[in-house]
Amino acid sequence: MKLGLCMEGMEDYIEQVIRRPRKELNYLEIGVAYGETLGGLSKVISAMEIDDWMTIGIDPQHELLQIRFFEGLKIISHADSGQNPEPRSVNHYPYPIEECVWIANATMPMHVVLIDGCHSRKCATDNFLTVEPLVPVGGTVMFHDYGERNAGQNQPHCNALVDVTSAVEDLGLMDGKRPGWSAPDMVHGDSSILAVFNRI
Numbered sequence: 001m002k003l004g005l006c007m008e009g010m011e012d013y014i015e016q017v018i019r020r021p022r023k024e025l026n027y028l029e030i031g032v033a034y035g036e037t038l039g040g041l042s043k044v045i046s047a048m049e050i051d052d053w054m055t056i057g058i059d060p061q062h063e064l065l066q067i068r069f070f071e072g073l074k075i076i077s078h079a080d081s082g083q084n085p086e087p088r089s090v091n092h093y094p095y096p097i098e099e100c101v102w103i104a105n106a107t108m109p110m111h112v113v114l115i116d117g118c119h120s121r122k123c124a125t126d127n128f129l130t131v132e133p134l135v136p137v138g139g140t141v142m143f144h145d146y147g148e149r150n151a152g153q154n155q156p157h158c159n160a161l162v163d164v165t166s167a168v169e170d171l172g173l174m175d176g177k178r179p180g181w182s183a184p185d186m187v188h189g190d191s192s193i194l195a196v197f198n199r200i
């Protein structure tokens, strides 16, 4: 399976997380860019024998999205930021996550979440805090670009430096101080690190 930007070397790990046996599977990706990861994982999920699934991508740069990554899938672009995602579909929200009204009011579980939007310390922290109440026991949150690789680069979204590492530390996830979360699983890809936490 081929995934998107700087995901090389992590594909098998992510696919294993997706394929854990579940009755229901909702996948949320914050920061979709061209859509290769969202499309690739949506194809895997839609082919699994689960009746109850949906995939959701959020990214203000909607013009980047390439429809070729979604062949054979039903993809819905939600013009209304308050509209809930639809089952058995890929749901794309062309706004920044902080403007997604539905997620602020959401009650549906998010079983697997990839945080890969704005990589500033504040945004990575806020993204986690937004999704945390939705992640059920057994669910997984993955932070892309943990570590020093891009540290020092500017994030245009909020004009701050890339610093996912500090966000994860601030949240108390690295040292086990945050209740309800597993110790980190560090997945070293060819060019980036994924910091993964399971809800326990």
Ligand SMILES: C[S@@+](CC[C@H](N)C(=O)[O-])C[C@H]1O[C@@H](n2cnc3c(N)ncnc32)[C@H](O)[C@@H]1O
Residues within 6 Å of the ligand: 003, 004, 005, 007, 029, 030, 031, 032, 033, 034, 035, 036, 037, 038, 058, 059, 060, 061, 064, 095, 096, 097, 098, 116, 117, 118, 123, 157
């Ligand atoms: C590294 S790319 C995502 C790559 C994608 N996950 C993949 O696997 O190919 C980061 C994306 O985050 C988006 N982004 C930046 N700020 C965001 C925000 N506040 N909410 C959602 N997405 C955001 C950017 O527009 C950019 O397309």
